Amino acid sequence: MRKLILLITLTLSGTLAVGQTTQKPPLHGKHWMAITGKPLAATAGSMIFNKGGNAVDAACGILAANCTMWDVLSWGGETQALIYNPKTKKVIAINAMGVAPTGATPEFFKEKDMAYPPEFGPLAATTPGTPGGLMTMLAEYGTLSLAEVLAPAMEMAKGYPIEAQTATIIENQKHLIKEWPYSKKVFLPHLGEEREAPYPGEVFVQEDLFQTLKKLVDAEKEALAQGKNRKEAIYAAYARFYTGDIAEEIVRGTREQGGLFTMEDLAKWKVKIEEPLQVNYRGIDVYKLQEWTQGPAMLQSLNILENFDLKSMGYNSANYIHTVYQAMNLAFADRDFYYGDPAFEPKSPMKGLLSKEYARERAKLIKPINDPEIGPGDPYPFQGEKNPFLHLLEKQNEVIAYNNHGTAILGPDDPFLESFLAGTTSIQTADAEGWVVSVTPSGGWVPATIAGNTGVGLSQRMQSFVLDEKLNPFNVLEPGKRPRVTLTPSMALKDGKPYFSFAVQAGDTQDQNLLQMFLNVVEFDMTVQEAAEAANFNSYQMQSSFGAHESKPGAITLNTQIPSWIRGDLKKRGYKMDFLERTSGPLNAIWFDWKHGTFWGGSSNHGEDYGIAW
Structure with missing residues (x-):
């Protein structure tokens, strides 16, 4: 009886119940x-x-x-x-x-x-x-x-x-x-x-x-x-x-x-x-909306990361954080310059951007320290064409260099951060x-x-939208055109059957959190609820899609649980860190248990997200 009373007391006080490894149950x-x-x-x-x-x-x-x-x-x-x-x-x-x-x-x-x-x-x-x-x-x-x-x-x-x-x-x-x-x-x-x-x-x-x-x-x-x-x-x-x-x-x-x-x-x-865009990551087909969203940036990130042994690095090790951060920056630099409404000219070079060969070349750019001036690449040769915007790529690098001035450390009430994380x-x-x-x-x-x-x-x-083609010639405002948005539902199939369906709110960080949640499940064998609550990190090196479209190269938000030796390693690599208690983002997901014919649902402890099942 004493043990039962103690268990009830611990559960009601917010402590995890026996056998529960997450704050919310799956x-x-x-x-x-x-x-x-x-x-x-x-x-x-x-x-x-x-x-x-x-x-x-x-x-x-x-x-x-x-x-x-x-x-x-x-x-x-x-x-x-x-x-x-x-x-x-x-x-x-x-x-x-x-x-x-x-x-x-x-x-x-x-x-x-x-x-x-x-x-x-x-x-x-x-x-x-x-x-x-x-x-x-x-x-x-x-x-x-x-x-x-x-x-x-x-x-x-x-x-x-x-x-x-x-x-x-x-x-x-x-x-x-x-x-x-x-x-x-x-x-x-x-x-x-x-x-x-x-x-x-x-x-x-x-x-x-x-x-x-x-x-x-x-x-x-x-x-x-x-x-x-x-x-x-x-x-x-x-x-x-x-x-x-x-x-x-x-x-x-x-x-x-x-x-x-x-x-x-x-x-x-x-x-x-429409037909969604799709890449295969280690035998799993991952689907995203077309390039009028930022969704293909996650697909590009997966293509880049396929060139690394992430599992051997260890979850949220300094090498893992650095590698994923750099891969995201490479993909998002392409997002900022090449994505836009495919119903309008010019058409985004998506075949090249999503090619495995282009990803291998981008992966070679990941160096031991952070590169705050990483810019868009040239995917056109990977679809057998010549880039008509080479002259604008030089101007894009000028924009990136300009954004590098000033502090990159973020405070909890920073208006830039509020805009960057704007939810849906x-x-x-x-x-x-x-x-x-x-x-x-x-x-x-x-x-x-x-x-x-x-x-x-x-x-x-x-x-x-942008008003200047030097920022992104594919996303210049025009009547009847769709802006390139941050909104990005995700779905993955394995062996031709639904494997993982997932989405998150939070502006430009959506595909960062979704990428890490996917890797949590695929590379680190987390359950869907564990993956929804796990400690993610965010880069602010890409241009915000809101307000003044700022960026903060080198800035990274880490979870407060990240230990001091990893923080020290990242500091040596050029990162400017801030910390939050919860960094997963308001993730929601369903994982399909085909062995038992059931669904597993995950809903992060980040916000008010909630699920019901039967």
Whole structure:
């Protein structure tokens, strides 16, 4: 009895229970699994599964709930996903990234004395992508109706108890929120009082958003009454959002506040169902979205690291940290110069960038000490072509040299760090039929400009464009173009079957944390929960995709558990270190246990991420 009391006491006090090696227990499931950035949204996913929906239905239900909760995104943001289809045994890429509106040109912003499009406000907005992405995924690969999938989000829009994190962000950002009348109406229910944002736990009502979602459901219902099938009815709702009265109010409300959207911008925009990019790492096929995201940088990193015996170095040894840090910098230097929307000229040289031969040449550049001036390489010869931008590569090196001035040591409240780590959310779902979904939606985070009386918060993704080709000739702002974004869901197959599905929030650090989580599992045999909580490190040598697009060459964030002798070794190699207690990032993942026919879920101890399984 005494031992039992002691065990209960230790467990309740936060000490790990016997046999538990992680702060959070791993998830186990046989029928389905739903993991995301907020507990309420994970519950929404479980509700969809309990209605008989598949993993795509559940992912859409979670996405709708996350948008309604302002889980660092809103309904006017963007959605990107990887879906494994068990019927075709293929991985599908969903591109629901919005585009720059009419009139959004480099000259427009330069005339306003801006080096980049702004971080906030109506001029930061690309066209809404998430509603189209959700409805396309649901129509093409789901099984339930839009009404069934939106039901939890609609109930939340009528009023849900807002969590402390979001309520605090609203209060802290109210000086910006007050600049936009429709945002002020939604976010500040106590206007004029000392605290103007909702209180934690207060029922937060979004009537305008509820009416917008109701219009989508009504459009579906009317189409079904007219004899349309399930898929056609969902696309009828899609049409109402992008060409009907919802679009009219989004355009009116955005332009009233100084934005550039036109009805034609929304009507012309379409979700793209694409082929993902893929490399093989030691027998495992790893999938990422195309180069309009930063995802291929992880694939490049894996190609480079395949040339090293990482396992023999030891997890988080000085040699391991140095090698992975350098590989990431080489890949991200290419990201900063070569990635952009493949629908526009010039086309990124992805064949060369993802070739094993190019990776071997890049790997040779890793020296015993940190190189703060590492720049992009020349992948064109590795796809049998001559680089048309050699003259700009020299200018890129000038940019890198300029960024090397000043201190690289980061403080905990450094605004650069806040921008670099800017979060979104992630969604992981899987079911017994074999559907697997990995999503990193974003855009329209607080403080968001709400488009008229729709309740729809607009994206802020325009800031990820550049206005000068010497920074990146592939990502120069142009109307109708998608910016090169940080959002990057991941999926891996082994022996032709799902092996690992994973994603994370946190801006430019996403593919750094995802790379290390993958290596934790593949090279160091960690369980998915161990890998989600493990001590990662971050480089800031690449250009931030936000704000002033700064970089901090040589800076590295390490976990406080890293011992003194490793710190000393890294200091000799030229690193400028800062330390955090938790460095994994808010990772979410599902690992597939084919031996037992079950799922293992992992959700890091970094934030509020949460999962439910059955």
